[in-house]
Every structure is written in structure tokens, then in C-alpha cells.
Amino acid sequence: MASAVAVQDLSTTVAAPPEKYILKDGIGGVDFPMLEVPVIDLSLLTSSSDESEREVEKLKLAFSSCGYIQVVNIGIEESFLDAVHVATKQFFSLPTEEKMKCARPKDHLDGYGNDTVFSENHTLDWNDRLYLIVKPETQRKLNVWPQNPTHFRKVMLELTSKLEKTNEILLRAMARSLNLQDESCFVKQLGENPIVLSRFNMYPPCPRPEQVLAAKPHGDASGMTYLLQDKRVEGLQVLKDGQWYKIPIIPNALVVNVGDQLEIMSNGLFKSPIHRVVTNRDKERMTIAVFFSPDATSEVGPAQGLVDDDDDDERPKLFNSVVDYTGNYFKYFQDGKRPIDFLRI
Numbered sequence: 001m002a003s004a005v006a007v008q009d010l011s012t013t014v015a016a017p018p019e020k021y022i023l024k025d026g027i028g029g030v031d032f033p034m035l036e037v038p039v040i041d042l043s044l045l046t047s048s049s050d051e052s053e054r055e056v057e058k059l060k061l062a063f064s065s066c067g068y069i070q071v072v073n074i075g076i077e078e079s080f081l082d083a084v085h086v087a088t089k090q091f092f093s094l095p096t097e098e099k100m101k102c103a104r105p106k107d108h109l110d111g112y113g114n115d116t117v118f119s120e121n122h123t124l125d126w127n128d129r130l131y132l133i134v135k136p137e138t139q140r141k142l143n144v145w146p147q148n149p150t151h152f153r154k155v156m157l158e159l160t161s162k163l164e165k166t167n168e169i170l171l172r173a174m175a176r177s178l179n180l181q182d183e184s185c186f187v188k189q190l191g192e193n194p195i196v197l198s199r200f201n202m203y204p205p206c207p208r209p210e211q212v213l214a215a216k217p218h219g220d221a222s223g224m225t226y227l228l229q230d231k232r233v234e235g236l237q238v239l240k241d242g243q244w245y246k247i248p249i250i251p252n253a254l255v256v257n258v259g260d261q262l263e264i265m266s267n268g269l270f271k272s273p274i275h276r277v278v279t280n281r282d283k284e285r286m287t288i289a290v291f292f293s294p295d296a297t298s299e300v301g302p303a304q305g306l307v308d309d310d311d312d313d314e315r316p317k318l319f320n321s322v323v324d325y326t327g328n329y330f331k332y333f334q335d336g337k338r339p340i341d342f343l344r345i
């Protein structure tokens, strides 16, 4: 059930956030160090030069430590990325009754709304979002897809189709970085009908940034996550060695992180990072996240080449295989649990 009031409207009408948004112990500080997130040049990943080898190695180190990279030279025009940001802003700038035409129906994930409330006890996130299943096409709920602005759908479809190519390049490079014979092994685990979800996030200004989170700590249920950050306003943080770090803004770079299902496929070598979003007292922040996940009918498990079948236990299988990981994710999430932990052997 979505809370009836959009956070965007709350943010302009109340002096203090309602109780259900307030974290009793606060967010754990007011200033956080910046993480040096490795920057990967996508154009270098597809060749076999020495430079390419170094880039692939960098990718492996990043995904096996902080779980994040920033990707540049992504082969997507800056003017197109600007169009994505503009369409997102146009949507969230519409009057509430217009946005409510895309409202998420009760007990659905798709559509416009705010935090899904599974229990009265948990603290709410300070954001509104538009969450849309893009693929498989049979799952699209077109009745909650914006018709306003008119080019919104076209822009979103173009973005996800461009990112599909990026995702394939990265997944191959990730397999290569682990010396897997079959470079397409992660791509293959996505199955015939991978799930593509897009999530447009609006984080309005919040009068109590030290007490309210824009998105609570979580690991993504996806295989891989691609994020177009707001170009001006920071907010994303990642947990590393027990400390929260800010993810820096590099305009037009893609922020990419490993999701839980790639952690499983890589038998724990790649880490699905715990991240969260903090609020800002004066500025709103908007981001666009695209998630690629395996087909809901595919079995997802540690790749063959990463597990020893004999008994010397050098590389034991660390995760049980799973079908439809995404499907059961949210109930665990709202209870502060990670479904991946239930698959550990």
C-alpha cells in the first residue's frame, strides 16, 4: 500500500517530516568520506590489447571489493542522457493528479508511488518513484506508463535498449576477468527473457537530513544495476568495511553495481554492495536506475568454472541455486533482511 501523500507534496507543506520517516538513531553522521570508485572505460573492454587486460583487471578488483564502478565512454550520446534527465524531471514536475494517472495499484510494484508498506513498524523512505517493468514485454503494465510527457516512453525504451548492450559487454568482461572459459556464461544465466526494470527516483528536499533516509540500506535484487546519477546533487552512499562512503558524481558516467544475483553467479567473488541514499536539506535529487535480472524461470547459481566438484574444497559452492530471486525480494527487504543470506551454504 502506498502512503496517500506524495513525499514531493509533503516536502513543500510540512515543517518537519512525519514521525514514520524519522530514524530514532539518526543516519549515523552528518559528513561522510568520498569513496574513490574505479572509473572504467567501456570502449577498452571489448578488445584484447594490454590496455584492455588492465581495464578488465581493474573491473575485477572493483567488483570484488566495493562492488561499484563508474563507466565512461559508454557510447551513449550526452544529448540523449540529457533527454532522459529532462523527461524524468518533466514527469515529476507534473501536478499530482496527473502523476496519479500512473499510480501504483495496491499490492503491485509497478507505477508511481512511494514506499511500499508491508508493516506499520518500519521507517519510511523519503522518496517518490516511478517503477516500470520494461521486459519481458508480456509483463508490461502499460496503464501505469506515463503518457505525459509524450516522449517519456520512447526515451525510456531507448535507454533500456542501449543499456542492454552495455550490460552484455560488462557481463562478458566480468566472466573474462575471472578466467572463465565461457565468456558468455553470465549472459546465458540471464535466460531467454531477462527482466528489465526501470526506476525513476525523486528525492525531494528534506528538513531533517540527519534523521531521515531517502532510501534505506539495501543490496539490489538484480543481476546488475545501472544508475544515471543526478549531475548536481550527491546522495548515494555505499557501505564498505563498516563505514558509509559517498559515491562521487562524474557527469554522464554510468554508476554500475553488482546485484545479489551476480554475487550468486560469481560464487561470491563479486560483491553486491549495501548502499543507501541520504536526503538533502535544500535540493531535490533525481536519478534513473535500470536493473537487469535473470528470467523469472531460469535457475541462477554459481558458474561451473568457479566451483570445484572434487572434495578438496578449494572453491566450495557458496550459494544454493535459486529461481525467481526478484519475486520474493521485497518482503525480506522491508524487514531489513537480505534474501541472499538465506541461500548461503
Ligand SMILES: O=C(O)CCC(=O)C(=O)O
Pocket (backbone or CB within 6 Å): 199, 201, 215, 220, 227, 235, 236, 275, 277, 287, 288, 289
Ligand atoms: O538513487 C540512487 O542514488 C540509488 C537508487 C537505488 O539504489 C535503487 O533504486 O535501487
Ligand SMILES: [Fe+2]
Pocket (backbone or CB within 6 Å): 218, 219, 220, 275
Ligand atoms: Fe539500489
